[in-house]
Amino acid sequence: MTTASDLASAGILPAPRFAPYKHEASNNLSDANDLYVWHGEMSASCMELLSHFEVILRHSIDSTLANHFREHNRNIPWFLMNTKLAKGISDKISEARADAARYNFESRDHIVSRLMFGFWTNMLARKYDELWQKTLHNAFPNARRPRSEVMSNIEGVRLFRNRVAHHDSLLGVNIPFEVDRIFLICGWISSDAEAWIRSVSRCHSTYSKRPVSPANTVIVPAKIAWKTYQKTSAYVCQPGRYFRDVSRMGFYSEKKIQTSIPEILDRRDRIPWTENEAQRLEKTGNPDDRKVAEVIRETRKLTNLNGEPLYAAGSYQVFILSNSSDIARTKTTNKPIRHTKTGKGSAYVRKHRYCSIGSILHASTTDDIS
Incomplete structure (x- = not known):
């Protein structure tokens, strides 16, 4: 039987396309x-889920705006x-109408269906903050979160969708994390929508059949991150950065991997790094939220030698990690x-x-790590 490697050898499948799979295996x-x-x-399962999500998302925004502008009374689409x-x-809208007309479809619903994912994400941009305050928050009745956080999470889904739709490799993506974010946003729209989309999703079951287990530890550059971990038991980086599905994190600074290899306990993306967000998280009563709030406050105090903040205003991705003294969860090298x-x-x-924790624990130098 012909295989993908046969096609790559014959020049039918691009060799650079197949190379990461050889490396991973x-x-x-x-x-x-x-x-x-x-x-x-896996890509097909994700695309199926994303198609369900996009329809739910655009309908929620579309129907909210239709109600706000009293579309049914005026008999004119809000757009x-x-x-x-x-x-x-x-x-x-003109582009969508022209596209619909090509297929002799010109109803409002056909026009809506031709509007791209980015169109709906853009409806939550800062320039529409007043519209959010007046009505668009009603598209996400269970969110109880600021517009910026809702938008940033949907933007994360959009980027993931583009990666899947363009047939990019997902080997470097934490697929369960991205899928769970879709479930989260659906829950913001409707608890019934979340329950349904979870029930039809094949993503987690397909992911569990992955034939080659990924490396379970990520090593990050840690000129700042190592000190941050020692202070907060967390890793903070730019929002939207992709990571594989790993269970541990190591820190590389001063030309060496530091001794603590903590367990990843929680991961959040696109978190507003503000005191208001810390207060909101603190009030939820969730201990995981409270820990993120603590990290926000502690890192906002950190400065460089010039007194400038190490974590400027904006949004960040944060990994909550086991403490270096937690011997049950944190692996430690001798040196x-x-x-x-x-x-x-x-x-x-x-x-x-990425590498395996086993090779780290038995390594003398980085040459020994696989």
Whole structure:
């Protein structure tokens, strides 16, 4: 039977496309072929889920705006009315109408169905904050969160959707995390919608069939992060950054991997790094939320040698980690693991790097880590 590796060897499948699967499978072609086929099934499951999500999202926003502008009384779609909002989106509406007309579809619902995912995300942008305050928050009745947080989470889904739709590799993506974010937003719209979309999703079951287990530890560059972990038992980085599904984190600073390899207890993305958000999280009564609130407050106090904040205003992604003194959860090496290579481009970690915890615990230098 012809395999993906056969196609790559014959030049039918691009060799660079297949290469990451070979690398992930440690050059075992049988495992690489199985992984490549699984990846296609995983992408299909994600696309199916995303299609359900997009319809629920756009209908919630569309119906909220239709009610706000009293569309049923005026008998004009809200996006064709003589309003400031409609004028601002007229180009997108014209494109959608023209696209619908090509197929002899010109009803309002056909026009709505032709509006891209980014259109609905953009409806939650800062320029529409007044509209959010007046009505758009009603599209997410269970959220009880600021517009910026709702938008940033939906933007995260949009980026994930684009990655899936463009057939990009998902090997470097924590798929369960991205799927759970979709469930979360659906819950903000309707608890029934969340229950239903969970029931029809095949993503977690497909993910569990992954033929090659991913490396379970991520090593991050830690010029600042190591000190932050020591202070807060957390890792904070830019929002929207992709990570694989890993259970542990190590810190590379001063040309060595530091001794503590904590367990990842929680992960949140696109969190507003403000005192208001800390107060909101603190009031939920959830101990995990309270821990994130503590991290926000502690990191906002951190400064560099010039007295400038290490974590400027904005939103961040945060990993809550086990404390270095928690011997039940945090693995510890006997001494830092040195990186012996020198010269330009020789750093062991630039963005982040994956490996197994077993190889870390038995390594003398980074050359021993797989």
